[in-house]
Amino acid sequence: MNNKFFALPEEKQQRIINAGYHVFSRNSYKKSPVGEIAQTAGISKSLLFHYFHNKKELYFFLWDKAAEMTIQTINDYACYEPENLFEMMRRGMYAKLSVMRKYPELTAFTLKAFYEKDPEISAEIQKSYMGIIRDSAAIFMPKIHPEDFRPGLNLEMLIKTMYWTTKGYLWKALQQDTFDFDRLEKDFLEILDLWQIAYGRETPEKGNDQ
Structure with missing residues (x-):
């Protein structure tokens, strides 16, 4: 990658990044034309290749950028x-919404990348993804106390189920022509309330602890 990309004004960098997310999120890796990314960004194809040596380098830059922004926002929140x-x-949802508002198609890109089957990139994406998940779990799992949940729950499976549900909801929402951030927030808060009622340990009311 040519470091001249980072010398560009922030607005132009963001335009190229958004263009990459836009095209790659709508097509498979193989069927994503670099020329279309350049056109969407308002630059020439040769200039795009001046910043990124090839399509694979651009793709992994966008993947790493998505991970970097998501982790930074998780820390900010x-x-x-x-x-x-x-x-x-709940905080994670607001962090995710913050990233999606700045880079509207970042989430669609990351989901598309996760399911990508092209052997040129799929193994590297899965390796990177599992590393991110492992690092994240190492931070939050020690903070989770089994006594806060109903007895007998498999907490690891519970967290996986929550993750699968969230990812499935986002994937369905992203298939719409327009993305309704307010609706996502409302639905996800309701889902969280449901999970808390279903899986959280009941707290005895005052005066009723016999």
């Missing part, structure tokens, strides 16, 4: 500070 899984997830 102090998502791992609470010792309550549901509060962590």
